[in-house]
Amino acid sequence: MLIKNGLVYDPLNGIEGEKMDIFVKDGKIVESGDGGETIDASGFVVLPGGVDIHSHVVGSKVNLGRLMRPEDHRKDPVPKTEITRSGVGYTVPTTYITGYRYALMGYTTVMEAAVPPLGARHAHEELNDIPMVDKGAFILMGSNHFVMKYVAEGDLEKLKNFVGWLLKATKGYAIKLVNPGGVENWKWGRNVNSLDDKVENYGVTPREIVRSLAKVNEELGLPHSIHVHCNNLGSPGNSSTLIETVGSIGAEMGGPGSGESTNETLKGTAERIHITHIQFNSYGGEDWATISSAAEEVAKTLNKKKNATCDLGQVIFDDATTMTADGPWQHKLYKLTGNKWYNSDVEMEVGAGIVPYTFKPKSLVNAVQWMIGLEVALLVEDPWRVVLTTDHPNGGPFYHYPKVIAWLMSKKAREETLGKIHKSALSRSTLPSIEREYSLYEMAIVTRAGPAKLLGLKNKGHLGVGADADIAIYEFKENDIEGSFSRAKYVIKDGEVVVKDGRIVKEHWGRTFLVNPKGELMDEMKEEFSKYYTVSLDNYPVQPEYLPRCEVVPCR
Amino acid sequence: MRLLLNTGRTVDQGVSMERGKTSSEYFEKVAVAFIHPDDMKELGIDEGDAVRIETDFGSTVLKCVKGGTEKGTIFVPMGPWANVLTGPNTEGSGMPSLKGLTAEISGTKEKVTTLDDILRMLGG
Amino acid sequence: MGEVYKNVVCPFCGCLCDDLEVVVENGKVVSTKNACPISKTKFLDHSKDRAKPQVRKDGKLIEVSMEEAINKAAQILKESEFPLIYGLSSTESDAQRLAVELAEFIGGSIDSTASTCHGPTIVAAQGCGAVKCTLGEVKNRADLVIFWGCNPAEAHIRHSVRYSVTPQGMYVRGKKERFIVHVDVRETRTSRMADMFVKVEPGKDYELLSALRAVIKGYEVGDVAGVPAEMIKQLAERMKGCRFGIIFFGMGLTMSSGKHMNIDAALRLVRDLNDHTKFTITPMRGHFNVAGAGEVLTWITGYPFAVNFSRGYPNYNPGEFSAVDLLFRGECDAALILASDPVAHFPIGASQHLAKIPTVVIDPKVSLTSLIAEVVIPCAIAGIESEGTAYRMDGVPLRLRKVVDSPYPTDREILEGILRRMKGC
CATH class of the missing domain: 3.40.228.10 (Dimethylsulfoxide Reductase, domain 2)
Structure with missing residues (x-):
C-alpha cells in the first residue's frame, strides 16, 4: 500500500508537516513499496493511529456501569450494518461500539486502565469483543493484600516476585494504583486522607505503597511506569496530595523535591510515575464553595520533575458515568449527588464504585474542573509528558476527544466555551489568560506519539520503518477542528483500510499487549492464597484461551 | 380449605432433576405438596394421601408430605406440577407469580397427576 | 486407576465451587470429592438420559442425523418473523455470545432465565x-x-x-x-x-x-x-x-x-x-452461569435480559420482551431454547405457546421442553464435556473444565452451525 502526498506529522521521528509518501506491507511501515492499493492523501494530514493511555472500556466495573444505565443507552442506539454489529453508545458504549467509535476517530490502541486481578478473565473476554483496536489491561495493585503485606515487611524482593507473577497471571500490561490503601480501608467503610495515614490492619501508608511499587516497577523493567490515581481524588484542596505523591518518587536520587532530569531518567532506570486524570487531583480551595484551580502549581511541579507524566481526565460538558476503583470517593459522590450508586468490592484486592453524573457549564465546580484540565495541558511545557484523555467515561465519553483537541489548538474555541460557563469560575483559574495554542505537531504528541512512548510501545505512535501500520488520515479544517478529528478520512489498521470517509468499511481484530516480567509465586504466598481467597489458585491465572491474539512487549 | 401456596427449590428436586426429569425419582420428589400437620388434620388426610390443589390458573393432584411449611401455607417444589398452579401474568415485570398464590386444597381419591397428564395439558 | 481432575469448577449453581475432585475412568465420571449431592449427581449421571437428535414428523419426534436437526433448526428460524431465543444460563459465555449474535442476525428477542429468577x-x-x-x-x-x-x-x-x-x-x-x-x-x-x-x-x-x-x-x-x-x-x-x-x-x-x-x-x-x-x-443466583448470561448480554447489547433486535439495534423492556410475557401473549412464532428447560419451570400458561409454535431445543439431556419440541439437538454438557467461562453469583469469572469427551458437539459449535447455515442461505 502507498499513501501518497499526505502532509505527515510524525513527532517521534521529528517529522512536522512534511509532504511525503508512506509505504505499507504486511501490516508494517516499510521503506519502499511495489504497488498495491494507493491512497491519495493530497491535502490531508497523515498521523500515526491514536493511542489512548487511560480509558475504562471493559470489565466488571464498566459492565456494571452499562447494566445500571438503560436510560443512558436509550439515547444512543446503534443499528447493525452489513459490516458492523449493533449496540449502544452514549456514556458507556457496548464493546463493539467502543471499537468502532475509537476507529472512526483514528484511534487504534486503547488501554483499559483498571482491571481487578480476580476479574481479569472477564476483562479479557470483553477485550476480545472490542474490534478495530489493539489493547491492554492495567492491573489494580494499590490495595492488594500481598502488596501491602510485603510493603509492611519492607521485603521488596517478595513484592517484586508477587507483582511480576500477578502481571503474568492476569495477562496485564502495567501496574495501576487507585487511592492506594484507601480502597482497603473502604472495606471497613473508611478511607485514608493523606499520604501518611495508615492502612488498617496492615500499618502501611499510601506513601510507602506508591514508593515501593514505583521501585519494583523499574526493577522489573516494565515498559510503562506505575500508573497512579492519587489519594483524595475529587476533593477540594487535593493538589497538595498530588504534589506530595509526585515528590515522593525519585526523591532519593537528589533529596526530597528533586528528581530533575538525570542520565538515569534517560536510561530508564530511575523511578517514574504517571499521574492519571490529573484534573481530578488539581483542586485548590478548602471546600466546594471555595474550590479553585491549582493547575499552575501542579504544572510547576511537573515542569520540574521530569520523571513524572500525566494524562488530563478532561471534563466535557455532557453526561458521564463516573466509575473508578476508588470506592470511598464514589460513595462520597453518591452522597453529594443522590444519584444511583453501585459499589463492588473484590476480595484481597480492590473495590469499585459507579455513579452517573452530568457536568454542567453553569455549575461553578464543574466549570472550574473543565478549566483545570486544559490549564494543565497548556501550562506543562513539555507535551511529551501530557496525554489527552477524559478518563472515559468519568470526565465524559472518549468520542469527545476532538472537542478537547479543538480547545487545545484554538484559543477561540476555548473562549466560546468560557463564555458559557459559570461566571465566578473565570477568576479561579488562569485559563482565560493563557495564549498558548497547540500546533498540529503538539496535538500529534499528546494523542499518539507521547502515550505510545510512555507505554513503551515501540511500534506504535509513529510512522517510521518497522512501525505497525496504524495510520489515521484526516481532512484538517482550521475552522472546524472538532469535526476534522471526529471522522477520519481513512484509518489504516495493521495495513488494512478499516475506515473510509468516516465509515467503518472493515471489521478488524486487534491484539492484546502483555508483559512477561520475572516473578514466581512462593510457597508462603500459595498457602495464604488458599486460606483467604474463595477460588483455587489453580483457577486464578487467566488461561491462554483468553488471549487468542496477543503480543508480548519486552521488559526494558 | 384455602391456603397460601409457595413454590421453590429443594435438594431432592435438584438431585432428581439431575437424575432425569422423566425419572420416577423426579416424580416422587417433585409431584408433592408439603402441608403443615395441623392443616392436614383439618383436611382429614395422612402423609402420602393425594390432595387436589386448585388456583386461579389450574388444578393438579399431588402427594401430601407432612411438615416443611408453616400453618396456613403449602409448599410445592418448583417443577411441572407447580407450573400448573402458578400464574403467567408478570404485571409487566417479566417475573411470573410463583409465590404467595391463593390455593384451594382438598383430599381426593384421584391419582397423582402424571408427567404425561401435564404434557397433554400442554397440548404437546 | 482413572484420571483425577483437581479443582474442577462445578457447573450446577451460582456458587461455582471450584474445589471439586473428579475421577474419570473409560470416559465416564466414576467418583467425585467435595461435591454437594446435586453436583455429584450431575457428574455421575452425566451420560444418562441423554437427548438424541430428533425432528417432529407427523406429530412424533423421530431420530435424525445431527445435520438434519441443525438444518431444520436454521430453517425454522429463517421462516420465523418474531423468534425468541431463551435460556442461556447453563452454558458457557462463548455460546452465550453466539446466541446474542444469532438473535441480532435474525432480528428476534433474547432472554435468559434471569427474567424468572433475578x-x-x-x-x-x-x-x-x-x-x-x-x-x-x-x-x-x-x-x-x-x-x-x-x-x-x-x-x-x-x-x-x-x-x-x-x-x-x-x-x-x-x-x-x-x-x-x-x-x-x-x-x-x-x-x-x-x-x-x-x-x-x-x-x-x-x-x-x-x-x-x-x-x-x-x-x-x-x-x-x-x-x-x-x-x-x-x-x-x-x-x-x-x-x-x-x-x-x-x-x-x-x-x-x-x-x-x-x-x-x-x-x-x-x-x-x-x-x-x-x-x-x-x-443468590440459581443456574451456574445465569450471571454470565447477564454479563455477555450487557457488554454486547447494553442490556442484561429481555432484549429485542427487531429494529436492528438492541431494545430492552422486561414485561415486553421477557420470555414468559412473549409466550403468554402468544407473540413469538418460533423459539430456540438453549441451556434451560422452560417447560419444567414456567407457568403452564406460558409453556402452552411453546408447544404450539415450532420450538428448537438444544440440551444435553431429555428435558421437558424437548418433549414438546419440533427439533431436538443434543449437545455436550458445559463444564463436564466442554470448556468455557462461567460467572459466579458475585460476578467472579472462572474457567469450566472438560473432564470427559462428549458424543455431541458443544453449544458453541451447534450455534455456529445454525448461524453459518442462516448466513449462507
Whole structure:
C-alpha cells in the first residue's frame, strides 16, 4: 500500500508537516513499496493511529456501569450494518461500539486502565469483543493484600516476585494504583486522607505503597511506569496530595523535591510515575464553595520533575458515568449527588464504585474542573509528558476527544466555551489568560506519539520503518477542528483500510499487549492464597484461551 | 380449605432433576405438596394421601408430605406440577407469580397427576 | 486407576465451587470429592438420559442425523418473523455470545432465565444501584450474615461452608464470630444454621424492609409483617452495629408480591446502612452461569435480559420482551431454547405457546421442553464435556473444565452451525 502526498506529522521521528509518501506491507511501515492499493492523501494530514493511555472500556466495573444505565443507552442506539454489529453508545458504549467509535476517530490502541486481578478473565473476554483496536489491561495493585503485606515487611524482593507473577497471571500490561490503601480501608467503610495515614490492619501508608511499587516497577523493567490515581481524588484542596505523591518518587536520587532530569531518567532506570486524570487531583480551595484551580502549581511541579507524566481526565460538558476503583470517593459522590450508586468490592484486592453524573457549564465546580484540565495541558511545557484523555467515561465519553483537541489548538474555541460557563469560575483559574495554542505537531504528541512512548510501545505512535501500520488520515479544517478529528478520512489498521470517509468499511481484530516480567509465586504466598481467597489458585491465572491474539512487549 | 401456596427449590428436586426429569425419582420428589400437620388434620388426610390443589390458573393432584411449611401455607417444589398452579401474568415485570398464590386444597381419591397428564395439558 | 481432575469448577449453581475432585475412568465420571449431592449427581449421571437428535414428523419426534436437526433448526428460524431465543444460563459465555449474535442476525428477542429468577433484582438495581462485594469479602470480613427469602441449605448447598457461615476468614474466624439471621416465610433447613429466625408474613417483605429502613433512620415502628416491633428494633441495631454486614437474598423476594419493589427496598436499606458501617448485598443466583448470561448480554447489547433486535439495534423492556410475557401473549412464532428447560419451570400458561409454535431445543439431556419440541439437538454438557467461562453469583469469572469427551458437539459449535447455515442461505 502507498499513501501518497499526505502532509505527515510524525513527532517521534521529528517529522512536522512534511509532504511525503508512506509505504505499507504486511501490516508494517516499510521503506519502499511495489504497488498495491494507493491512497491519495493530497491535502490531508497523515498521523500515526491514536493511542489512548487511560480509558475504562471493559470489565466488571464498566459492565456494571452499562447494566445500571438503560436510560443512558436509550439515547444512543446503534443499528447493525452489513459490516458492523449493533449496540449502544452514549456514556458507556457496548464493546463493539467502543471499537468502532475509537476507529472512526483514528484511534487504534486503547488501554483499559483498571482491571481487578480476580476479574481479569472477564476483562479479557470483553477485550476480545472490542474490534478495530489493539489493547491492554492495567492491573489494580494499590490495595492488594500481598502488596501491602510485603510493603509492611519492607521485603521488596517478595513484592517484586508477587507483582511480576500477578502481571503474568492476569495477562496485564502495567501496574495501576487507585487511592492506594484507601480502597482497603473502604472495606471497613473508611478511607485514608493523606499520604501518611495508615492502612488498617496492615500499618502501611499510601506513601510507602506508591514508593515501593514505583521501585519494583523499574526493577522489573516494565515498559510503562506505575500508573497512579492519587489519594483524595475529587476533593477540594487535593493538589497538595498530588504534589506530595509526585515528590515522593525519585526523591532519593537528589533529596526530597528533586528528581530533575538525570542520565538515569534517560536510561530508564530511575523511578517514574504517571499521574492519571490529573484534573481530578488539581483542586485548590478548602471546600466546594471555595474550590479553585491549582493547575499552575501542579504544572510547576511537573515542569520540574521530569520523571513524572500525566494524562488530563478532561471534563466535557455532557453526561458521564463516573466509575473508578476508588470506592470511598464514589460513595462520597453518591452522597453529594443522590444519584444511583453501585459499589463492588473484590476480595484481597480492590473495590469499585459507579455513579452517573452530568457536568454542567453553569455549575461553578464543574466549570472550574473543565478549566483545570486544559490549564494543565497548556501550562506543562513539555507535551511529551501530557496525554489527552477524559478518563472515559468519568470526565465524559472518549468520542469527545476532538472537542478537547479543538480547545487545545484554538484559543477561540476555548473562549466560546468560557463564555458559557459559570461566571465566578473565570477568576479561579488562569485559563482565560493563557495564549498558548497547540500546533498540529503538539496535538500529534499528546494523542499518539507521547502515550505510545510512555507505554513503551515501540511500534506504535509513529510512522517510521518497522512501525505497525496504524495510520489515521484526516481532512484538517482550521475552522472546524472538532469535526476534522471526529471522522477520519481513512484509518489504516495493521495495513488494512478499516475506515473510509468516516465509515467503518472493515471489521478488524486487534491484539492484546502483555508483559512477561520475572516473578514466581512462593510457597508462603500459595498457602495464604488458599486460606483467604474463595477460588483455587489453580483457577486464578487467566488461561491462554483468553488471549487468542496477543503480543508480548519486552521488559526494558 | 384455602391456603397460601409457595413454590421453590429443594435438594431432592435438584438431585432428581439431575437424575432425569422423566425419572420416577423426579416424580416422587417433585409431584408433592408439603402441608403443615395441623392443616392436614383439618383436611382429614395422612402423609402420602393425594390432595387436589386448585388456583386461579389450574388444578393438579399431588402427594401430601407432612411438615416443611408453616400453618396456613403449602409448599410445592418448583417443577411441572407447580407450573400448573402458578400464574403467567408478570404485571409487566417479566417475573411470573410463583409465590404467595391463593390455593384451594382438598383430599381426593384421584391419582397423582402424571408427567404425561401435564404434557397433554400442554397440548404437546 | 482413572484420571483425577483437581479443582474442577462445578457447573450446577451460582456458587461455582471450584474445589471439586473428579475421577474419570473409560470416559465416564466414576467418583467425585467435595461435591454437594446435586453436583455429584450431575457428574455421575452425566451420560444418562441423554437427548438424541430428533425432528417432529407427523406429530412424533423421530431420530435424525445431527445435520438434519441443525438444518431444520436454521430453517425454522429463517421462516420465523418474531423468534425468541431463551435460556442461556447453563452454558458457557462463548455460546452465550453466539446466541446474542444469532438473535441480532435474525432480528428476534433474547432472554435468559434471569427474567424468572433475578430479573426483578436487575430492574431494581437499575433504579438505585447496589452495594455488592465478592464472596471472599464475606468470608474474610462479615460478622453479620442475613439470608432473606432464600434457602441455601437446599438450593446453594455449599454456600454456607465455603463463603458465608462457617469458613475461617482473615478477620472472622468461623461461625462463632458471625451472627446469622434468616428471614423467610417459613422455617427451613437454612433457619437451623441461623442465630435468629425472623418469620415474615408471606408477601410482606417490602413492609418489613421499609420498617427496618425507618428504624435505621431513627423512626419508631410498631409490629410489621407479623414481626414484633422489638425484633425489628433488635435486627436494625445489629445491622447498624456490625463491622461488615451482608444480605443474601433469593426468590422469596423476587417472586413474591412486590417483585422488583421488594428488591428496591432491600438495596436502599443496604445503601442507607453504609452511612453507619460497611454493608453489602448479593443475590443468590440459581443456574451456574445465569450471571454470565447477564454479563455477555450487557457488554454486547447494553442490556442484561429481555432484549429485542427487531429494529436492528438492541431494545430492552422486561414485561415486553421477557420470555414468559412473549409466550403468554402468544407473540413469538418460533423459539430456540438453549441451556434451560422452560417447560419444567414456567407457568403452564406460558409453556402452552411453546408447544404450539415450532420450538428448537438444544440440551444435553431429555428435558421437558424437548418433549414438546419440533427439533431436538443434543449437545455436550458445559463444564463436564466442554470448556468455557462461567460467572459466579458475585460476578467472579472462572474457567469450566472438560473432564470427559462428549458424543455431541458443544453449544458453541451447534450455534455456529445454525448461524453459518442462516448466513449462507
